[in-house]
Amino acid sequence: MxxxxxxxxxxxxxxxxxxxxxxxxxxxxxxxxxxxxxxxxxxxxxxxxxxxxxxxxxxxxxxxxxxxxxxxxxxxxxxxxxxxxxxxxxxxxxxxxxxxxxxxxxxxLNVMNLVVGEPLARTQALARFSTLFRELGLRGGELATLFDNLARAHDAMKAGTPGDGDAPLLPRRYDQLAWLGVSDETLALLRxxxxxxxxxxxxxxxxxxxxxxxxxxxxxxxxxxxxxxxxxxxxxxxxxxxxxxxxxxxxxxxxxxxxxxxxxxxxxxxxxxxxxxxxxxxxxxxxxxxxxxxxxxxxxxxxxxxxxxxxxxxx
Known part of the structure; x- marks a missing residue:
């Protein structure tokens, strides 16, 4: 057996x-x-x-x-x-x-337009995105956070030091906007x-x-x-x-x-x-x-x- x-x-x-x-x-x-x-x-x-x-x-x-x-x-x-x-x-x-x-x-709307050109062009781009946020009922403070973090990420990339210090990495895809402080709910509405x-x-x-x-x-x-x-x-x-x-x-x-x-x-x-x-x-x-x-x-x-x-x- x-x-x-x-x-x-x-x-x-x-x-x-x-x-x-x-x-x-x-x-x-x-x-x-x-x-x-x-x-x-x-x-x-x-x-x-x-x-x-x-x-x-x-x-x-x-x-x-x-x-x-x-x-x-x-x-x-x-x-x-x-x-x-x-x-x-x-x-x-x-x-x-x-x-x-x-x-x-x-x-x-291309998010990267927010960091193209001189300060005046960036301000005009921000105004366009403000219109979109307002029509969708989204918080302007979240747009300001996005704009600030995107500018810091872009400047760090131009300086050849991406991700150094407290600057976030520059996003390449839509979902990566979460790196810049955009909430999941806002991403879903903006998509x-x-x-x-x-x-x-x-x-x-x-x-x-x-x-x-x-x-x-x-x-x-x-x-x-x-x-x-x-x-x-x-x-x-x-x-x-x-x-x-x-x-x-x-x-x-x-x-x-x-x-x-x-x-x-x-x-x-x-x-x-x-x-x-x-x-x-x-x-x-x-x-x-x-x-x-x-x-x-x-x-x-x-x-x-x-x-x-x-x-x-x-x-």
Whole structure:
């Protein structure tokens, strides 16, 4: 009996190790396949943006708007062959679904505009963000904290001493604004209207063809929300070709400042999601489209991937 028990124990241990090896191999295979599919989704987005650039150069209309192909989301589609599909009886024999979307990041206010230029330009930028905070019912004190910490982080970076002393690190992504004293509740409210783009020597303008009425109202001093909503209605029927007629649509005088207004975009977010049952792997990438010079093309600035839990389709 002791011998039988010993043999049974050894056999069970060997079987468990074999099962564990198969599971590890399957998980690694799924990880690699998922990575390749999401990389393909990123390449899909870059190709669409590059194609849009070529079309704009061919037609001579250098504008971006929400009726262009890049603005159409990729609806969730089934991938019939994925994760060893076809192995009957295997628990990996499940359908996988891919979806994606490209978002114009210049449809939002760039936080880094707060540290561009001379003190007067920074004060004017602060006034624009104050308008946004006021319309959203957010505390002005939190904006002041954000402005102060961002300026210190930017100055430390220019001095070549990022993170030294009590200066925070300069954020590169939206969620990193929490480093500058912005609460989670404020970040959640600001997300549709604010973005973080690379530090530039010039203001990154807002694309009036893709921005919401609230963002347009904040970006153009002297405008009101009703006028911005009227502009959105006009541009939805016929995209703006330039900013010439914006003052008339917003009832502004000729001296009004349109320095933050544009009809062209260079920064986009590409989001791809691969879903398997109620678990999804999502990749987010920010790209810059360079339309002139020897480095013309679409370049990835950063990308990140995370696993999330979502309701399965049909539930």
């Amino acid at each position: 002791i011998t039988v028990a010993l043999v049974a124990t050894l056999a069970a241990a060997a079987l468990w190790r074999q099962w564990r090896g198969v599971e590890v191999e399957g998980a690694e295979r799924a990880r690699v396949q998922s990575a390749w599919i999401l990389t393909g989704a990123l390449d899909w987005g870059r190709l669409i943006l590059a194609g849009d650039l070529r079309e704009d150069q061919r037609t001579g209309q250098n504008i971006d708007h929400l009726a262009e192909p890049w603005a159409v989301p990729l609806a969730e589609a089934r991938l019939s062959t994925f994760l060893a599909a076809g192995e009957s009886g295997s628990d990996t024999d499940r359908d996988a679904f891919l979806s994606g979307q490209i978002t114009d990041l210049q449809s939002r 549709p209207y604010v973005t973080v783009l690379p530090v530039s020597a010039a203001i990154v303008p807002v694309n009036l063809n893709t921005a919401s009425a609230l963002v347009i109202h904040a970006a153009i001093p002297g405008s009101d929300l009703a006028g911005a909503q009227r502009l959105v209605a006009e541009r939805d029927s016929a995209p703006l070709k330039n900013t010439t007629g914006v003052r008339a649509l917003l009832n502004l005088d000729e001296a009004s400042d349109l320095g933050w207004a544009s009809v062209r975009s260079n920064y986009f977010e590409i989001r791809g999601r691969l879903r398997l049952d109620d678990v999804a792997l999502e990749e987010v990438a920010v790209v810059r489209r360079q339309s002139s010079g020897s480095t013309r093309g679409v370049y990835t600035l950063w990308r990140e991937r995370a696993a999330i839990t979502v309701p399965a389709a049909g539930r």
